[in-house]
Amino acid sequence: KGIETFGYFMIGNIGETEETIKKTLRLMLELPLDHVQIAPAFAPPNTVLYEMLKREINQDYWRDYTLDLAKRDLLPRYGTDLREEQIIQHVRKCYLIFYLRWDHIIKTLFKLKSWGSFIRSAKAVKDMVLSYSLY
Numbered sequence: 001k002g003i004e005t006f007g008y009f010m011i012g013n014i015g016e017t018e019e020t021i022k023k024t025l026r027l028m029l030e031l032p033l034d035h036v037q038i039a040p041a042f043a044p045p046n047t048v049l050y051e052m053l054k055r056e057i058n059q060d061y062w063r064d065y066t067l068d069l070a071k072r073d074l075l076p077r078y079g080t081d082l083r084e085e086q087i088i089q090h091v092r093k094c095y096l097i098f099y100l101r102w103d104h105i106i107k108t109l110f111k112l113k114s115w116g117s118f119i120r121s122a123k124a125v126k127d128m129v130l131s132y133s134l135y
Contacts, residue, residue, distance in 0.1 A: 004034040011094070012041035012087040014049070014079030021090050028098055034108075037128070038094050040087045043075060053078040099125045 009024055028036055043050040045062040054060055057076050074084050082090075098104070112118050 005032060006035045006037070007031055007033040009036060009038045009094070010041045011038060011090050012077060012080055012082060014052075016041070016080040016082055016087075018082075021094075025094050025097060028094065029101070033098075036095070036098050038091050038098075040084075040091055041077075043078060049078065095125070095128050099128075 007028060009028060011021055011024065028038075041049075043053050050062070053076065056078055061073075061075050077084065077087075108121060109118075112121065
């Protein structure tokens with residue numbers, strides 16, 4: 001008792017569709033989670049996903065980026081037809097749906113020990129939702 005649960009979810013993985021995002025959101029809401037972190041899928045260098053992407057686009061994005069730090073092209077998505085803007089929109093929507101449920105708000109309010117913790121919680125949710133942008 002007293003241990004809070006945390007779920008980590010990614011949106012935009014290989015094979016991701018509007019329907020799979022809805023399934024992810026349903027799972028997120030069914031699990032007894034206190035907190036979630038939702039992030040766009042990412043292909044860091046030296047990973048299998050990145051090697052697949054390199055073969056697909058016939059370019060080494062990270063090598064090119066490190067040679068030209070002014071480069072502003074977004075890292076292309078691999079294995080999904082969703083555009084970057086759609087993925088960001090879904091991340092925000094999932095955060096809002098998860099954190100703005102009445103039962104979650106009430107449960108969170110009863111756990112708060114001070115006005116300061118309320119302010120910190122509200123700021124954290126705001127920051128999570130607003131932190132996703134294309135740049």
